[in-house]
Amino acid sequence: MSFVSEFKLNSVMERGGSIYIMTNFLRTTLYVGVTSDLLVRIVEHRSGKYSNSFTSRYNLTICVFHKMFPNIEEAIAREKQVKKWRREKKDELIFQMNPEWKDLWNNIKEW
Template sequence: MKEPAVYILASQRNGTLYIGVTSNLVKRIYEHKNDLVEGFTKKYAVHTLVYFEPHMSMEAAITREKRLKEWRRAWKIRLIEEQNPNWRDLYFDLV
C-alpha cells in the first residue's frame, strides 16, 4: 500500500537539511539511516527524521516537496520547530 509523504531529514539540530518525497516513509527513512541511499544524505550524514507530512497522492506530495525546496532555510526551520521543537527523531514513532 502506497502512503505518499514529504519528509525532512537533518544532520543535527539546525544542521544540514534534506527534503524528500516517498511512497513508503518507513522504508525510505530506514534506507537513509543505514546509508543504503547513495548521495547527499550519505555524504553529509543526514539521518534524523525531524518532519514529515502525509499526502493523498504522489502528485500532491511531489508538488509540496518542490515548494518546500524553494523555501528559505529559516522558513524550513520554523516548520520543523512548530511540530517538533526538540528536533526529536520521529522515525522511532513510525516503527
C-alpha cells in the same frame, strides 16, 4: 503506456505519499524528500544504502519532519515548494510539528 505500466503507476498514486526532512546530529544541514513509503525510505537513509547520496555524504540520518498526503502528486508538489524555501522557513515548518527537533524515527518505525 501499457496496461501493466498504467496499473503500477495507479497503484503508487493510490497509496499516497509523504514529504520528510532529514538532518544530521548537529541539525546544521537539511534534506527535503518525497516518498510513497516513508518507513522504507527512512531506513534507507539511516543505513546509508546509497553511499554517494547527499544524505549519506552529510550523515543526514535524523528525521525531524514528515507529512502524509492522499496521493503522491500532492506530496511531490509540496516537496517542490518546500525545497525552494529559505532555511528559516524550513526551520519554522519543523518547529511547528517538532519544537524540540527530536528524531521521529521511533514513531515512524511503529507504523
